[in-house]
Amino acid sequence: MPFDRIDLKILDLLQTDATLPVARIADRVGLSQTPCWKRIQKHEEAGTIRGRVAVLDPRAFGLDLTAFVFVEAAEHSAHWRQNFLDVTDAMEAVRDVYRLAGSHDFLLRVLVRDMAAFDRFYEELAARTGPRSVNSSFVLEHMRTRPSLPLAALAPQAR
Structure with a gap:
């Protein structure tokens, strides 16, 4: 679908x-x-507009721990991938799932209350998906989120 200057605004x-x-x-x-x-x-x-939502502050709900979880698949089959997606879709703590190229196959953004909740999340993920490896990085400080897209760069140039 093409977007003109007014659409982008x-x-x-x-x-x-x-x-x-x-x-x-x-x-x-x-x-x-x-x-x-x-x-x-x-x-x-x-x-193009997939929905309209309110952006909530996770800390207001005690969701103080954000983890980025890198997963290496046990196998590269459509069946394993679908099971992985089904499992992560059912896990409320998983907010984003990305399929990657490189040394890891998936990246998850996970929100939980604390390290104990993350450990429970990790145990369930490992038990239900059987990944080859899981590596996690924990957020020390949330600096900025930009939920918006960089549309100004797409605007047709004025002549």
């Missing part, structure tokens, strides 16, 4: 604050409300 505004009223978005991008709303609907229908 609308999407950038929404990814920064999805609670903005359509009237304010329309004003900021130089459209009236109806065409602006139609563009938003078009992006929702196309799956």
